[in-house]
Amino acid sequence: MRILAEQNNFEAVITVGQLTTYIKDLFAADTMLNKLRVSGEISNFKYHTSGHMYFTLKDASASLRCVMFKSANERLAFRPADGFRVVLGGRLSVYERDGQYQMYVESMMPDGVGSLFTAFEVLKKRLEAQGLFAQGAKVKLPRFPRCIGVVTSPTGAALKDILATLSRRFPQSEVRIVPVLVQGTEAAAQIAEAINFFNTLSDVDVLIIGRGGGSIEELWAFNEEVVAHAIFNSRIPVVSAVGHETDFTISDFVADVRAATPTAAAEQVVPDKRELLQFLNVAGKRMLMMMQAKLDNNRRYLESLANAREITRPNVRIDQYRQVLDNIDTRLGDRLAYVLQGCAARLNYLDGKLEALSPEAVLARGFAICLDAAGTVIRDADSLNDGDALNIRLHQGIVGARVIKTH
Amino acid sequence: MMLTHPKKLTLSFEQALKRLENVIACLEKSDCPLEEALALYQEGMTLLVYCRDKLDDAEKKVTMFSKETGKFERIGDGDQA
Numbered sequence: 001m002r003i004l005a006e007q008n009n010f011e012a013v014i015t016v017g018q019l020t021t022y023i024k025d026l027f028a029a030d031t032m033l034n035k036l037r038v039s040g041e042i043s044n045f046k047y048h049t050s051g052h053m054y055f056t057l058k059d060a061s062a063s064l065r066c067v068m069f070k071s072a073n074e075r076l077a078f079r080p081a082d083g084f085r086v087v088l089g090g091r092l093s094v095y096e097r098d099g100q101y102q103m104y105v106e107s108m109m110p111d112g113v114g115s116l117f118t119a120f121e122v123l124k125k126r127l128e129a130q131g132l133f134a135q136g137a138k139v140k141l142p143r144f145p146r147c148i149g150v151v152t153s154p155t156g157a158a159l160k161d162i163l164a165t166l167s168r169r170f171p172q173s174e175v176r177i178v179p180v181l182v183q184g185t186e187a188a189a190q191i192a193e194a195i196n197f198f199n200t201l202s203d204v205d206v207l208i209i210g211r212g213g214g215s216i217e218e219l220w221a222f223n224e225e226v227v228a229h230a231i232f233n234s235r236i237p238v239v240s241a242v243g244h245e246t247d248f249t250i251s252d253f254v255a256d257v258r259a260a261t262p263t264a265a266a267e268q269v270v271p272d273k274r275e276l277l278q279f280l281n282v283a284g285k286r287m288l289m290m291m292q293a294k295l296d297n298n299r300r301y302l303e304s305l306a307n308a309r310e311i312t313r314p315n316v317r318i319d320q321y322r323q324v325l326d327n328i329d330t331r332l333g334d335r336l337a338y339v340l341q342g343c344a345a346r347l348n349y350l351d352g353k354l355e356a357l358s359p360e361a362v363l364a365r366g367f368a369i370c371l372d373a374a375g376t377v378i379r380d381a382d383s384l385n386d387g388d389a390l391n392i393r394l395h396q397g398i399v400g401a402r403v404i405k406t407h
Numbered sequence: 408m409m410l411t412h413p414k415k416l417t418l419s420f421e422q423a424l425k426r427l428e429n430v431i432a433c434l435e436k437s438d439c440p441l442e443e444a445l446a447l448y449q450e451g452m453t454l455l456v457y458c459r460d461k462l463d464d465a466e467k468k469v470t471m472f473s474k475e476t477g478k479f480e481r482i483g484d485g486d487q488a
Contacts, residue, residue, distance in 0.1 A: 144421040154471060167467055172420065176479050177471040197472075273462055276424075280462075283427060284455050290434045291448045298441050 017096070024094040027101065033092040038064065038103065039111050042084045053080065057088060057103070066090075068105035075107075075225060085111040109220070116216050120223055123250060127225070132232045133253045139237040141257060141269060145205035147174040148269055149236065151194040154179035158212040158241070158262035165266035170273055176204065182211035187221030192230035199235050207234065208265045209251065210241030222249035231255055241265035363395040381406050416453070420461045427454040 014022075027033050040057035047053050051070030056063045066088065080086065089107035094100070110119045127133065148166065152158050159177065166175055178197060180190040191209060198204050209231070211219070221227065222242045231238045231254040240255030241262045252258040259265035305311070355361055359369065370378040371391045378384065388403045416423065430451040434444060470479035 142421075144419070144424075146419070163469060171467040172461065172464075174468045175470070177469070177482075179471060276462055277459065280427075280455055280459055283431060284452070286431060287434060287448055287451045287455075290431075291444065294434075294439070294441060294444050 020096045027093055037089050039087045042080050043082050045082050065102040066105050072106050085115050087111045127228055132228055138256045141237050142205045145173050147204045149198040149204040149207040150177045151209040152211055153182045156212050158210055161263040162266045165263050170270035173270055183218045188224035188227050192226040195230040195234050204236055206269050207236050207238045210262050213243045219243050219249055222251040227251055228254045239265045369393040416457045423454050423458050
C-alpha cells in the first residue's frame with residue numbers, strides 16, 4: 001500500500017478504510033489464504049432469498065464466518081444444514097463494512113461417511129428429478145465397437161482388468177485411454193473433461209468410465225454432478241464401472257449401462273471371440289445342411305416326376321382320351337338314331353294323309369276318270385259329242401269307249 | 408452370382424455377420440428356388456470365411472492420450488507407468 005509505505009512512521013494517521021484496505025490487500029497477496037481447504041461443522045446456516053448461503057464453520061476451538069454465493073452453491077450435490085461436517089474450498093478475504101474476515105466458499109464436500117451418504121441421497125433425488133436417470137435416454141451399446149474409449153486411472157488395476165478382458169474377448173477393437181485422476185478434488189473435473197473430449201472425436205463407439213474398488217470418499221468423484229452431466233450429455237454410449245458389485249455411484253445411474261466391475265464393463269462392451277467363432281461354425285454347418293436338404297428335395301421331386309405314369313406309359317393318357325372319344329361317339333349315334341326315328345314316324349303319318357287324298361285311293365273305291373283323246377279330264381257332258389272317243393281310267397287299267405248319247 | 412474372394416470384401420465385421428445371418432434366414436425359407444439357394448450358399452460361405460479371417464486377424468491397438476504430445480500414443484499391455 002503506497003500511502004502506508006511512504007508514511008512508514010508511528011505518527012502517521014490513516015483512516016479505517018485505508019487500514020481495512022491494507023489488511024484486505026495483505027490477505028489477497030497470501031497464496032495460502034487464496035486457496036484454502038478448511039474442515040469443520042456448519043452452524044447458523046442461512047439460505048438467503050438472494051440465493052447466497054451464509055453460515056459459520058466451527059470446531060471445538062474456533063469459528064469462521066463463511067459465505068457461499070449462488071454461483072458457487074448451485075453446483076452443490078446437497079443442501080447444507082447445521083451440524084453438517086464439511087470440507088470447504090475457497091479463499092479468505094475481508095468484508096470491509098463489518099471489519100470482518102470471512103471465507104468465500106467455492107466448494108463444499110461432506111466430511112465423513114454419514115454426511116456423504118446423505119449428500120449422495122440428496123443429489124440422487126435431484127438428478128433423478130432432472131431426468132438424468134431416465135430409461136428413455138439410455139442408448140444401446142454397439143454390437144461390435146471398432147474403437148473403445150476408456151476413462152480411468154493409468155496406473156489402476158481397473159485399466160489392467162479392462163485391457164486384459166478386451167484383448168481376450170475381442171482384440172479387433174481399438175482401445176483409446178484418456179488417463180485421469182479417479183479420486184481427489186481434481187478427479188471429477190478431469191473425468192468430465194475426458195468424457196467431453198471423447199465426444200469431440202468422431203470414431204469412438206463406446207466409453208468405459210470407472211475405477212477399482214475403494215471407500216465412498218474415494219469413489220466420490222463419480223458421484224459429482226459435473227460427471228453426471230458429462231455422461232448424460234455424451235453422444236457416445238457410456239458404461240460405468242465403479243468399484244465392486246456392491247458399490248453404486250451416481251455415474252452408474254446416469255450411464256447407459258452399469259457394470260458391476262471394470263472387467264464386467266469390458267465384457268459388456270465387446271462380444272466374445274470364441275462365441276463368435278462357434279456361431280460361425282454352426283452357421284457353416286447349418287448352411288451346408290439346408291443346402292443338402294434342398295438338393296435332396298429337388299432330387300426326390302425329379303424322381304417322382306420321372307416315375308409318373310404319364311412318363312413311364314404315355315399310352316395310358318392316350319387310351320383315356322380314346323375312351324372319352326368313344327363315349328362321345330356312342331352318345332352322338334344314339335342321339336342321331338333317336339332324331340331319325342322321329343322323322344320316320346312323321347313321314348309315315350304324312351304318307352297316310354297323302355294317300356287318303358290321292359286319286360288312286362278314289363279310284364280304288366270304284367270311281368273312274370274320263371279323259372278325252374287329248375288326255376284332258378272331262379268334267380262336263382256338254383263338252384262331248386256323240387261318237388267321241390274316250391278313255392276311262394279305272395282303278396285297275398284303262399278302257400277305251402265311245403259316246404253314244406249325250407244328255 | 409459373382410463369386411467374390413473373401414479378401415476382396417469391403418464389409419465391416421458387423422455388416423458381414425449381419426449379412427450372413429440374413430443369408431441363413433433366406434436359405435431357411437422353403438420356397439427359395441434352387442438357383443437362388445445355391446447363390447446364397449456360395450455367398451454365405453464367402454462371408455463365413457471373411458468373418459473367420461477377421462476374427463483371426465487380431466491386430467491389437469491400444470493407445471493412451473498424452474498431454475505432452477496432445478495425441479494418443481501407443482502403449483504396451485496396460486503396464487503403462
